[in-house]
Amino acid sequence: SKAKKLAKTALHSIDKHAVIGAGIMGGGIAYQGAVKGITTVMKDISQTALELGLSEAATILKKGMSKGKVDADKMASTLNNIVPTLDMQAISDVDLVIEAVVESPEVKSSVLAELEESVSSETIITSNTSTISINHLAKALKSPQRFCGMHFFNPVHRMPLVEIIRGKETNESTVAAVVAATLKMGKTPIVVKDCPGFLVNRVLFPYFAGFSRLVLDGADFVSVDKVMEKNFGWPMGPAYLLDVVGLDTADHAAGVMSAGIPERMQKIEHDPVKLLFEANRLGQKNAKGFYNYS
Numbered sequence: 255s256k257a258k259k260l261a262k263t264a265l266h267s268i269d270k271h272a273v274i275g276a277g278i279m280g281g282g283i284a285y286q287g288a289v290k291g292i293t294t295v296m297k298d299i300s301q302t303a304l305e306l307g308l309s310e311a312a313t314i315l316k317k318g319m320s321k322g323k324v325d326a327d328k329m330a331s332t333l334n335n336i337v338p339t340l341d342m343q344a345i346s347d348v349d350l351v352i353e354a355v356v357e358s359p360e361v362k363s364s365v366l367a368e369l370e371e372s373v374s375s376e377t378i379i380t381s382n383t384s385t386i387s388i389n390h391l392a393k394a395l396k397s398p399q400r401f402c403g404m405h406f407f408n409p410v411h412r413m414p415l416v417e418i419i420r421g422k423e424t425n426e427s428t429v430a431a432v433v434a435a436t437l438k439m440g441k442t443p444i445v446v447k448d449c450p451g452f453l454v455n456r457v458l459f460p461y462f463a464g465f466s467r468l469v470l471d472g473a474d475f476v477s478v479d480k481v482m483e484k485n486f487g488w489p490m491g492p493a494y495l496l497d498v499v500g501l502d503t504a505d506h507a508a509g510v511m512s513a514g515i516p517e518r519m520q521k522i523e524h525d526p527v528k529l530l531f532e533a534n535r536l537g538q539k540n541a542k543g544f545y546n547y548s
């Protein structure tokens with residue numbers, strides 16, 4: 255209800271989105287807006303990526319159809335709401351941009367600077383970064399007051415939370431507009447400060463560290479997963495969750511958090527997460543992590 259009150263203070267309504275980057279996250283974010291009736295321009299630099307982004311949306315819809323939750327009209331209208339493009343000019347009339355390109359400060363800074371040239375002065379600009387400082391990315395923009403983080407979780411269509419990260423220069427009307435847009439997408443917004451790990455990863459990574467230590471102490475990860483899932487009642491245990499997140503993503507995020515808040519992140523010698531990553535066991539994305547998939 256606090257979010258709804260804040261959303262009501264938004265100065266302008268957000269009716270058209272652009273998502274920059276049509277990867278796992280960009281495709282999911284485009285689907286989520288489109289299914290709620292929001293026209294979403296999906297921009298990438300590669301035609302193959304655009305096709306993957308669209309097929310991601312189509313797969314989610316087909317699953318919904320097989321469960322009887324989506325009909326043919328809904329499928330067609332949702333896919334119609336996604337406008338794939340390779341041309342940055344196609345985003346000129348959007349109200350909200352969600353940047354979801356690769357997790358590199360350099361690439362993101364140059365994409366943000368480029369896209370700011372293509373939108374109006376009213377357009378809200380956000381980044382879906384999971385580890386890069388919003389204050390750092392804000393430096394790429396001429397008008398950082400209209401910029402904040404908008405951190406979705408994977409898979410976007412199933413994860414309710416969106417972390418909205420307020421930068422030093424983000425103004426209140428930007429936060430209000432992004433809260434409103436998040437609600438319109440059917441998601442739950444939470445406004446957080448810019449710090450390494452934001453809120454969720456600040457909770458999650460100490461949990462992963464506790465799990466790694468337990469394994470190093472001799473616990474069997476399959477048993478830990480079983481206990482946490484079957485008996486403790488969580489949707490999945492830590493090893494399976496790490497496979498879903500990706501061992502590369504987890505290793506990278508842990509590195510960024512260790513650099514940013516070293517006093518909170520103790521180094522673990524022979525961390526199984528790092529060892530698996532170094533052995534190219536990346537989790538579900540390459541069908542081998544803690545578990546084997548195929």
Ligand code: NAD
Binds near residue numbers: 277358408
């Ligand atoms: P991905 O590699 O699947 O997709 C990245 C896409 O960006 C690719 O399609 C690539 O072609 C495109 N791209 C690269 N440079 C571009 C440019 N200059 N202009 C337009 N498109 C460009 O990556 P992802 O997993 O979807 O992650 C994207 C962002 O979302 C990252 O910042 C990541 O940290 C964040 N994120 C990821 C997850 C996750 O679990 N995968 C969760 C939350 C947030």
